[in-house]
Amino acid sequence: MASSSRSSQPKVIVGLDFGTTFSGFSFAHRSDPDDVQSFYDWPDAGRPYCKTQTSLFYSPAGELLAWGWSALKAYSEALQVSSSTGQGEVGLLVSKFKPILEDGELAKSMLEVLPGWATAEKLIVDYLGCISEFIGGHLRQKYGSCLLREEVAWCLSVPAIWSDASKRKMEIYAEKAGIVKGKHCSSSEASSFPLKIVLEPEAASFYCQKQLKDTAILCNGDKFLTVDVGGGTIDLVVHEKVEGGSSYEVREVSASSGELGGGTYVDKNFLGLLKRKIGCLESFDDPETLHKITRWWLGSLGKSSFDGTGFKLYELPRKLSKAWKKFDEQLGCAEGHDEEYYEEIKLSEEELRGIFDTEIEKVAALIDKQLSHCRDTMIQHVFLVGGFAESPYLVKKITEKYNSSNAGVTREVIAPPSPGAAICKGAVALGFGTAAVVSRISKKWYGLRTAQRFQEGDREEYKFVNDEGADMCDKKFQIFVKNGESIAEDTFVSERNLGPSFAKQRSMTIELFSSSGEIAPSYVTDPGCKRLGKYIFDISENMELGNKRSVFVSMYFGRSTIQVFAQRINFGKNRQPEKLYCVDLSGSSIGRKRKSRI
Ligand SMILES: Nc1ncnc2c1ncn2[C@@H]1O[C@H](COP(=O)(O)OP(=O)(O)OP(=O)(O)O)[C@@H](O)[C@H]1O
Ligand SMILES: [Mg+2]
Incomplete structure (x- = not known):
């Protein structure tokens, strides 16, 4: 029944954004391609958000136990059990593993600390398998069980800066994960429609254009720069809106660019700062404590709420404050510090700015490069998207630097709503063909x-x-x-x-x-x-x-x-x-x- 009733057009198009830190999806039915919906209620997430964690939790023997936010929860629970019972290995939590796909020093160093069985292919195939299964379930709930998985077409976004070889690997892994049929997947459940690989900044660009559809901000001939600031990559593309048959048609004005950087690098800077302030932290080997610190930093009281002003106080986990005191006493530098001194840590406004500034400077340098490449053409708009564009401090700094109305040059920085969902939403538009890039550099x-x-x-x-x-x-x-x-x-x-x-x-x-x-x-x-x-x-x-x-x-x-x-x-x-x-x-x-x- 399945194949005989299947039409040559997909019923539903899914845009899947497999990100370094977070992954999410959007979808639309062919009866109303403009009604692009996202999913927000991920299991075990603290708050509704358009993406779930790109994390997997395995047993010590390598059996996959949980994924997404649930992986973090399962890992936390395993740590607690381990510390209360004194049992040894808790299993392996793997996060932010997307960059291991692109060959290079970063991938090498990441793989070095993983057990031999945790290859790039295994991790990515496992994750894509879990998330696509989940998406399939959600779509069935939404459209009823008469919607078959093979009637769904998938658009998978990848960073524009990735090599062709990495993009190819993603296609193979998507087949191996059972998403689409192909040489590596013959499952009757998999989609019969070819996987569409879309570039993240291009998908983001179309999302921004759609957001501004009802305003008169974007006119034919306008040039605009889209900056996707994610967890692990910063991707830029400059488009010119052209008049065309489809609703969103653009030509690329200069070659897309980017580099590794973004939110997870801010997290690294934070840990680096903490290690400089808390002497014992460098050699402090307690996963539960490190997990607690990370949770605080990534939560609403940590980095998300920093707007460039004010300090932050963090009450340290007890184990750490005790170890810190002991460490200072051994070094003979605890004098004058009472018990309270070791209980919390203060991060000053200046220190917090420093944590963010390296990444904001990276973004600014990449924008500068694109502006100078396009010196003959005026870029009227700079769109900031990606999860890190939720940071009020980043938006403030970039707006201050690039908003301009000098000497006849008017340029405006725009941070559209839901910047984290921009890529998967834009990917759906590309999937339907309601958006197109007519020429590239x-x-x-x-x-x-x-x-x-x-x-x-x-x-x-x-x-x-x-x-x-x-x-x-x-x-x-x-x-x-x-x-x-x-x-x-x-x-x-x-x-x-x-x-x-x-x-x-x-x-x-x-x-x-x-x-x-x-x-x-x-x-x-x-x-x-x-x-x-x-x-x-x-x-x-x-x-x-x-x-x-x-x-x-x-x-x-x-x-x-x-x-x-x-x-x-x-x-x-x-x-x-x-x-x-x-x-x-x-x-x-x-x-x-x-x-x-x-
Ligand atoms: N309000 C906020 N302030 C600061 N950083 C934030 C905020 N909200 C999200 N982030 C950061 O944005 C990053 C996630 O962004 P996004 O979801 O676009 O990345 P990704 O898709 O996982 O990564 P990539 O596209 O690089 O593969 C995380 O590092 C997250 O901590
Ligand atoms: Mg991303």
């Missing part, structure tokens, strides 16, 4: 390996003589697309006529290269160059034309693919364009029928 150079006339200064080792006796230079990087160039999606870009170097040549090797460097590459062997595809193209007909045979090469850019085509222009029987290969930049399996949709 290339972050790389793309081109073909060619042989060109030898010029003064060319590399001697690549020199050869063709059969007309001309000096040629091999391994030249012939640029088709420049780094920073605007590329319309789903269009042919850059086309060139190429020919053989030798009259007797029966084939031509057509090799596509990319280069991630700032400076235009000269040779395909330059640092940063990577071969993406290779094809031996037959040119053995009409050999009498020798090196006058002409081949027309073109590239077709999709959202995450480049297809390379070649066409015999003046020789051979088949003069139709032939697709040589398709390079899957992110391995995306996104199916796209309409033009210019994400």
Whole structure:
């Protein structure tokens, strides 16, 4: 019954934001795509919020016991049992594990402290499995059990700064978690619709546009910067609103940018400060106490309420205050300090500002960079979203710095409501195709390996003589697309006529290269160059034309693919364009029928 009644369009689209600290979802039914709803009542959460903790709790043997807020609760309870009974291992609480997906130093250091079985794949697949199961249950409650999981389409958001390889891994893990059908998942329960990977700042940008729909703030031609300040990444994108068929159509003005940073780095600074103030804390090995401190800091009396003014007093857990006193006594510096001195800690306004300022400065530096990239174009609005944009202090500082009405430049910082839900809500709009990015800025150079006339200064080792006796230079990087160039999606870009170097040549090797460097590459062997595809193209007909045979090469850019085509222009029987290969930049399996949709 399931497959026979299934339509070619999904009934419900879910936007899933798997974040470093928190994860959440939004959804809408196809009967009313504008009615995007979020979920707030997560089990074991202290207060309603649009996201739950990105945490998992395992038994010491590696069995998954709880996820989300419930993982924290289960861990707290296990700690209490352990401290009252003196029992050993309590199990493993894993939080903020999203960054282990992106290869690098951070991932390495995170994996080092985890047991061998807790691989990036296991953690992410476990988490996605739990949250998608939960979402499925909620949707059934909402729409009735006649809504099948396979009728739901999923949009999963990823940081724009992630590599294509990490985005690909997310797709595979989503299949392994049973969300969508594919090579790694054949479950009849899984969605039959391809997973759509959306970029977090792009989803956030559409959320902001939707929020301002009823105001006259955004006009065609306006340029706006969206800054997604999350727990572990800061992601930026500059869009220009363009007139188009769909309600929200934009073009990317400069390449999206970002770096690691945000709320969890503020938490690290807080712990660092506490360790400097409380001498014994560095070597204090009591998970229950550390858990209590973190809970206070993340709660309403901790970082959330800091607006840049006032101090905070924190009553220390008893075990810690006793250990601190003892530590000072051993060092001989307890004199003059009474019992009360060790019972609470005061964080001054200046110290609290210091904890936040490193991250706020990171955000400001990234905004500055985008503003300077776009110096010819005026950015009228700066949107602040992501959970960290709930911080009144961050919003105040960024507003003070970037609100401007000087010398004819009017720029306004806008922090829309529910900034934490911006990504998953925007992802739903992208899923329905009611929002689109019509062109993006290339972050790389793309081109073909060619042989060109030898010029003064060319590399001697690549020199050869063709059969007309001309000096040629091999391994030249012939640029088709420049780094920073605007590329319309789903269009042919850059086309060139190429020919053989030798009259007797029966084939031509057509090799596509990319280069991630700032400076235009000269040779395909330059640092940063990577071969993406290779094809031996037959040119053995009409050999009498020798090196006058002409081949027309073109590239077709999709959202995450480049297809390379070649066409015999003046020789051979088949003069139709032939697709040589398709390079899957992110391995995306996104199916796209309409033009210019994400
Ligand atoms: N009022 C607030 N003041 C300060 N920080 C806050 C406030 N509310 C939330 N945060 C912080 O925002 C961060 C979470 O933001 P968000 O949910 O956007 O991140 P994420 O999606 O988990 O991370 P990422 O997008 O980087 O993967 C946490 O570090 C949280 O403590
Ligand atoms: Mg996020």
